[in-house]
Amino acid sequence: MNFSDFFPIWSKLTSAQQQLLEHSAVFRKAEKGDVVHNGSIQCTGLLLVGRGQFRAYFLSEDGREITLYRLFERDICLFSAACMISSIQFDIIVEAEKEAEYWVIPPEVYKDLMAESAPISNYTNELMASRFSDVMWLMEQVLWKSFDKRLARFLLDEAVLEASLTLKITHEEIGNHLGNPREVVTRMLRYFQTEEMVKLNRGTIEITNPEKLEAILD
Numbered sequence: 001m002n003f004s005d006f007f008p009i010w011s012k013l014t015s016a017q018q019q020l021l022e023h024s025a026v027f028r029k030a031e032k033g034d035v036v037h038n039g040s041i042q043c044t045g046l047l048l049v050g051r052g053q054f055r056a057y058f059l060s061e062d063g064r065e066i067t068l069y070r071l072f073e074r075d076i077c078l079f080s081a082a083c084m085i086s087s088i089q090f091d092i093i094v095e096a097e098k099e100a101e102y103w104v105i106p107p108e109v110y111k112d113l114m115a116e117s118a119p120i121s122n123y124t125n126e127l128m129a130s131r132f133s134d135v136m137w138l139m140e141q142v143l144w145k146s147f148d149k150r151l152a153r154f155l156l157d158e159a160v161l162e163a164s165l166t167l168k169i170t171h172e173e174i175g176n177h178l179g180n181p182r183e184v185v186t187r188m189l190r191y192f193q194t195e196e197m198v199k200l201n202r203g204t205i206e207i208t209n210p211e212k213l214e215a216i217l218d
Helices: 015-024 079-084 107-116 118-144 147-162 171-178 182-194 210-217
Strands: 026-030 035-038 046-051 054-059 065-071 093-096 100-105 198-201 204-207
Touching: 015 107, 046 079, 054 171, 065 118, 065 171, 079 107, 100 107, 107 118, 118 147, 147 171, 147 182, 147 204, 147 210, 171 182, 182 198
Parallel strands: none
Antiparallel strands: 026 100, 035 093, 046 100, 054 065, 054 093, 198 204
């Protein structure tokens, strides 16, 4: 994989800026479950995804997780380099959800490029606004949406993401995404099963009636 094929605004950079980014970016691989950025104790750098899938999440004091957003091919995680922006201190953890390949862009290099390149500065501002929008959407869901709606939305989104109505995911993993205890997830899934919307098996959840799940959202 070539770095130039995955950086979103590569064509808008000067030759010198392209060379600097390409030479400073460090290529890495991650297995499923690997933590590639661990909160405020480190300023990893910007993560540019080449292949695979990551999730960025908060960890509460009592150990409960909630997913903020996911990262896919060509996505960049800005908050893993929050130290380069003094007003932003997001204490997030980034974990590989699937086997992945990615680059780490050193924060000092990217910060210098932001200062001299209008395209990079504009792109960074757009990216930051997009991530804040993700976080605000999440807050709206948590504060105002009932759990049955949030769970139905999650299952339908996962089905699209995996291109399958059979999801290989545990109740605990769903709870980690949604910020709820496993027991709460299990109770709601069992209710969905009694209503013939899903079928629960060991290690999998089969969506048997997506239209009925959609109706919950209405």
